[in-house]
Amino acid sequence: MATTVRQIDRYAASIAPFSRFFSSSIWARLNEPGVANFAVGNPQEMPLPGYVEALGRALRPLDKDWFAYKLSEPRSQAAVARTLSGRTGMAWDPADVAMTNGGFAALAVTFRAILEPGDEVVFLSPPWFFYELLILGAGGVPVRVSLAPPVFDLDPATIAAAITPRTRAVLVNSPHNPTGRVYPPEALGALGEVLAAASERNGRTVYLVSDEPYNRIVFDGREFHSPAEAYPATIVTYSFGKTLLAPGMRIGYVTTPPTMPDREGLREALFVAQMATGFAFPNALLQHAIEDLEGLSIDVGALERRRDRVVAALRGMGYATTNPEGTFYVLAQAPIDDDMAFGEALAELGVLVLPGTVVEAPGWFRISLTASDEMVDRGLPGFEAARAAALERTPA
Amino acid sequence: MATTVRQIDRYAASIAPFSRFFSSSIWARLNEPGVANFAVGNPQEMPLPGYVEALGRALRPLDKDWFAYKLSEPRSQAAVARTLSGRTGMAWDPADVAMTNGGFAALAVTFRAILEPGDEVVFLSPPWFFYELLILGAGGVPVRVSLAPPVFDLDPATIAAAITPRTRAVLVNSPHNPTGRVYPPEALGALGEVLAAASERNGRTVYLVSDEPYNRIVFDGREFHSPAEAYPATIVTYSFGKTLLAPGMRIGYVTTPPTMPDREGLREALFVAQMATGFAFPNALLQHAIEDLEGLSIDVGALERRRDRVVAALRGMGYATTNPEGTFYVLAQAPIDDDMAFGEALAELGVLVLPGTVVEAPGWFRISLTASDEMVDRGLPGFEAARAAALERTPA
Numbered sequence: 001m002a003t004t005v006r007q008i009d010r011y012a013a014s015i016a017p018f019s020r021f022f023s024s025s026i027w028a029r030l031n032e033p034g035v036a037n038f039a040v041g042n043p044q045e046m047p048l049p050g051y052v053e054a055l056g057r058a059l060r061p062l063d064k065d066w067f068a069y070k071l072s073e074p075r076s077q078a079a080v081a082r083t084l085s086g087r088t089g090m091a092w093d094p095a096d097v098a099m100t101n102g103g104f105a106a107l108a109v110t111f112r113a114i115l116e117p118g119d120e121v122v123f124l125s126p127p128w129f130f131y132e133l134l135i136l137g138a139g140g141v142p143v144r145v146s147l148a149p150p151v152f153d154l155d156p157a158t159i160a161a162a163i164t165p166r167t168r169a170v171l172v173n174s175p176h177n178p179t180g181r182v183y184p185p186e187a188l189g190a191l192g193e194v195l196a197a198a199s200e201r202n203g204r205t206v207y208l209v210s211d212e213p214y215n216r217i218v219f220d221g222r223e224f225h226s227p228a229e230a231y232p233a234t235i236v237t238y239s240f241g242k243t244l245l246a247p248g249m250r251i252g253y254v255t256t257p258p259t260m261p262d263r264e265g266l267r268e269a270l271f272v273a274q275m276a277t278g279f280a281f282p283n284a285l286l287q288h289a290i291e292d293l294e295g296l297s298i299d300v301g302a303l304e305r306r307r308d309r310v311v312a313a314l315r316g317m318g319y320a321t322t323n324p325e326g327t328f329y330v331l332a333q334a335p336i337d338d339d340m341a342f343g344e345a346l347a348e349l350g351v352l353v354l355p356g357t358v359v360e361a362p363g364w365f366r367i368s369l370t371a372s373d374e375m376v377d378r379g380l381p382g383f384e385a386a387r388a389a390a391l392e393r394t395p396a
Numbered sequence: 397m398a399t400t401v402r403q404i405d406r407y408a409a410s411i412a413p414f415s416r417f418f419s420s421s422i423w424a425r426l427n428e429p430g431v432a433n434f435a436v437g438n439p440q441e442m443p444l445p446g447y448v449e450a451l452g453r454a455l456r457p458l459d460k461d462w463f464a465y466k467l468s469e470p471r472s473q474a475a476v477a478r479t480l481s482g483r484t485g486m487a488w489d490p491a492d493v494a495m496t497n498g499g500f501a502a503l504a505v506t507f508r509a510i511l512e513p514g515d516e517v518v519f520l521s522p523p524w525f526f527y528e529l530l531i532l533g534a535g536g537v538p539v540r541v542s543l544a545p546p547v548f549d550l551d552p553a554t555i556a557a558a559i560t561p562r563t564r565a566v567l568v569n570s571p572h573n574p575t576g577r578v579y580p581p582e583a584l585g586a587l588g589e590v591l592a593a594a595s596e597r598n599g600r601t602v603y604l605v606s607d608e609p610y611n612r613i614v615f616d617g618r619e620f621h622s623p624a625e626a627y628p629a630t631i632v633t634y635s636f637g638k639t640l641l642a643p644g645m646r647i648g649y650v651t652t653p654p655t656m657p658d659r660e661g662l663r664e665a666l667f668v669a670q671m672a673t674g675f676a677f678p679n680a681l682l683q684h685a686i687e688d689l690e691g692l693s694i695d696v697g698a699l700e701r702r703r704d705r706v707v708a709a710l711r712g713m714g715y716a717t718t719n720p721e722g723t724f725y726v727l728a729q730a731p732i733d734d735d736m737a738f739g740e741a742l743a744e745l746g747v748l749v750l751p752g753t754v755v756e757a758p759g760w761f762r763i764s765l766t767a768s769d770e771m772v773d774r775g776l777p778g779f780e781a782a783r784a785a786a787l788e789r790t791p792a
Contacts, residue, residue, distance in 0.1 A: 278504030
């Protein structure tokens, strides 16, 4: 009947590169013996023993309500607020912590809470797979701003130029997937000034949505500073799935600093949005274990050493690469323009990477440092051979 | 700036009776000692030991992917398809089972998958708290059809009269919360004919969304028959939270029978909708335990005996009540028109019920049979005293 594009097809189109990759001949090699898997931020080693023990303890029911309906449990809110107060130096209010079933849901809930149909959200490219989908899914209009390779710096002036009277939020992801950049406080401060001026001009708040799932995965002794420290109207979204490397157990949160204007109104909107998003709260079990989960982490030092090794090796082979300040990811330039074809060539050598095209970084490919050291051993010769073969076929 | 009602405020308005109740002076008595809690379908006894044991076994990681990202796991899909094939006599396709983080999310995902902005969904009143919200949340227009008290029969003719060219779905909940009705196959067959005719007339499918979380909580030796057996374009939503009485551990599904037209298209739309709903998949742990979860149940016989006792006792006191064929709930008529005031009077006597106004059944109140037998012992005198006091104040 309708001649317009269906809503669900617009959603599907926004994730088409993701869908294509996961039904591609590259990903199909996932379970072949000997594959070195650098494609996604999934565990390549057994779960943290402390994680399994913590859940085992939390599983033993202490009362009849152990597995009853759970919203944001007060002990979860308190544990998160304590951490955030310690990290930011602000007195975080537990009531401003909305526990969600993962960081994915935290973003879905955030956009539902703040967007009216037609409101614009500026997001930065290369983006995470699903930003555009989640903005569309809440009735918003995604507005893309590109980060310039090879450095991918946050540029407040370019963002300022993309802001209109309909802009409701700017979505920033730092530490940034896939570039590994951790944006410096100066850039965030400048962005805060841009957003404050835009809020004033527009007559309503322009939020900074700070997607921070990697905020504890930082290297070289860095301290992560949340944009919430620089700009009051910051909404922080977080996932425990990175630090615990257990992304199949969904827990995360949306939270706002004590400096947020109209905190109570936003708190109520977030609650209604959690309901409208199909009861977007974490399972009881994960909330019972929250103090342990807050304290646990994979070995970030091991990730850093793996970064050092991979970056040095790839550069030694002649690849241009980022040198990530945080996250799980190294971006490297493919020796040919067609990163999908290069990803295919690597896959034929038993090395799985994420072609940059999937995350709007054509000509690049992404390597996840969640691969095991043994996969690095096995994979490095593949990177060398694929590069040599590609250059051989390409006249200089 | 805007003078129109904000979207989030429309959502909030749709659940205002729910929100008011849970911030009311009635609910505030929840934790007072000696309270007999009949207000909601939450556990009032310790979790099933078999449930805790099943999760304990599923917690031990057998491979590196144990807690990695999980979509609908093949073993979950197979277990559910096996059950549904057995229950319906149709050869259910595992590929048509989309595992979700609960029945709430199953409905959110369903409406996202099938609705275009402005599409109408007919739902039946008294409804579950969140039907209207979830229809609105997917851009749909909720259309209310009332079930007539005191019998609350499904009336295909009344539903037929509510169908328009914009109708995309009719939402049916059987066994029905809060009336306890299990709709007979004849009524479902007649409804199927109405929907088939409407689909033909409209030139697109009118779906029957069958919300069946209580389909294993049926009494008196009944067998539940899904509307999916009567009407091919039926989308079934399910929650494990009722049969396991563990609603804080979110697992459920959306599924379609092998008779569904354009099954593949719908399957893809449901997948995209799960992504757009913030990764609406169940946790890894629950999927690892799926075969056990499919086999476990609370003691339905004990619920049935509790129904017998509560219904007989209340009727003996002079209350008009339903005699539920399934679900957790008995509906009883308040002796005064103002069910909120009567709920308050009961609460003062240590008896918590859900006033009918909260679920569009003014003048009634809902009693959950998940209360313990001991709460029934303690609560019954309160029902008697509150009724006597109310009648004393009301001139005959």
